[in-house]
Structure formats: structure tokens, C-alpha cells
Amino acid sequence: MPSTQPTQFTPGKTGEELLPVALQKVFATQTVANERGEARPLSDNVASEEAVKLYRVVKVLRPKLSAEIGFAQGISTTAILQALADNDTGKHHVIDPNQSQQYENCGLSLVRQARLAEWMVFHENFAEEVIPSLSELQFAFIDSSHLFDLTVSEFVLLDKKLSVGGVIGFHDLWMPSLRKVLRYILSNRAYQIYRLPEEETPRRNGLKKIKAGIAAALRRLPRGSRRCFSAELLQPWSTFGLSNMAFIQKTAHDRRAWRFHCEF
DSSP, rough: OOOOOBBOTTTTOSSGGGGGGHHHHHHHTTTETTSOOOOOOOOOOOOOOHHHOOOHHHHHHHEEEEEOOOOSEEEEEEEEHHHHHHHHHHHHEEETHHHHHHHHTTHHHHHHHTHHHGGEEEOOOOOOHHHHGGGOOEEEESOOOOOOHHHHHHHHHHHHEEEEEEEEHOOOOOHHHHHHHHHHHHSSSSSSEEEEHHHHHHOOOOHHHHHHHHHHHHSEEEEEHHHHHHHHHHHGGGGOOOOOOEEEEESSSOOOTOOOOOOO
């Protein structure tokens, strides 16, 4: 049996009980410990409900091999590793060149506290130095530089390793750069939005319905006329129904013609 820290299941909670006790304590105290055991403020992390969602996505997908770009204080990683442990299968490659210098090995410390290190392979390198050597992936999570061009390059590296049906997650979609990345992928690559089986498309309020109706009418215009309008106007971000963390699923290998391009 896997040697992992037991999770607490308390009726009436919102899902945080699915996470390891060490991670629950981090959210409760808003602090993490570095490699010397010194407390540091919690920062640069996914929220508790996002950690729970990561756990649930990985629990459903049951990946044999997964990867994560961006480790920081180890919050998202620990949630993913707990799902692998509960599935009793999988290995998670975590990539972060700044773990020791910028984060004082807080991420490594948290993973050890949660007794989940056996499910992880850590690389203190850049993504382009690691991903090409990995085998086929079924899940990946990107939460690193957040610059548009670097995030696109990380996506391209992961896509080459991701199996059809595999899923990639993105965090911090409040940022225009990340929204643009998602727009590019969904418009130009063979990906679709992935939702958990129990999830429903968020209901739109009145204003969002009006905006969606206008956008739909504009998209029905002849192609030449549509060129007068921006992609953001033709499909406002609100119509995607995504939160601050989103997942997309690969539906086919890349077979685009060399001249293909779709506005995003």
C-alpha cells in the first residue's frame, strides 16, 4: 500500500478534506515551511477550491504519467500527488528552475510532509530541458511564467508529448496573457474545454446573455464582413464559461496545413 498521509473525510465540507492533512494545515495557517522548517507566508499558489478541483480532475483521468511546469510552494503539486496516491498509479514530473533559490525548497518540504514524494520526480531545470525526454503524458498543468510567448512555448512542448484525450490545465486566467493563450489554442489547435462529469456550464446573467447574443449575430455575418470585428468582440471571454483555472482536452494530433491560421 502507498505510504501516504491519510486524508480526512468530514461530512459537510466543500472538498478540502480530500487533500492531505499537511496541505489542509497550509490553507488553515496561510503559511508553509522551508527546508529549514522556518515558516513562510503562503503566496503564488492555487486557492483551496482550485486545489480540490485539481485533485478531482487527476482522480478522474487516472494518468500514468503527468507533468507540471511551476512548483513554487508545492500547493498544486501536493493536490495532484494525493490524487495519484489515491489512484495508486502514476508518476508526476515537476519542473521549476527556481525552487531552491526563490522558494527555499518550500515545495519539496511540503511534499515530504505530506508523505507523497514517491509519486514525484522533481527537475530543477527549465521546461525545454526536461519535457523532450519524457514519455507520453496524459495530464499536464502549467502555472509558471505567465508571459504569453513563454506559455505558448510550454504548451507546444507539452502538446508534443500529450496523448489524444489527455488534458492540460492552466492557472491565473484573470491575466490577459493567459486568456490569449487559451484563445489561441481553442481557435487553432485540436483542443476542447474539459469539464468534470458533474460540472455544468455556468449560467449566464442577463448582461452576459445580451453580449453572447450580439456576438453570435456578428459571427453569422459573411466572412469578409467579420474581418471588421476583433475576435474578442465576436466571442467575448465570458462566453467560454471558464474560471481562474481551466482545463482543455486534446481531441486529435496536430494535422494543420502549413498556411492555417484562425484569428483569436
